[in-house]
Amino acid sequence: MDNSLTKYFTGELTPEEKEELLASVHIDAKLQQDFIDNQHLMASLSMLPQEDDREKARLKLSELMQKIKNK
16 A cells, blocks of 8 residues: 555546545555655655755746736
8 A cells, every 4th residue: 555655645646546545544544644644754855945946936036026017
């Protein structure tokens, strides 16, 4: 089942597979804890700086400024 959790968090499961996994998570306490642990890990990883963060921030600021200018 660990492979299914990995595939879930990397977006590799079909909708049917997701539904089956989440039903299993709902009834299996160990799997539920593993799921929560993986959620926390993914959230923590998402806060790490990315290689192109500065460029993305610059582009988003530019887009925002353009939207403000166009109003």
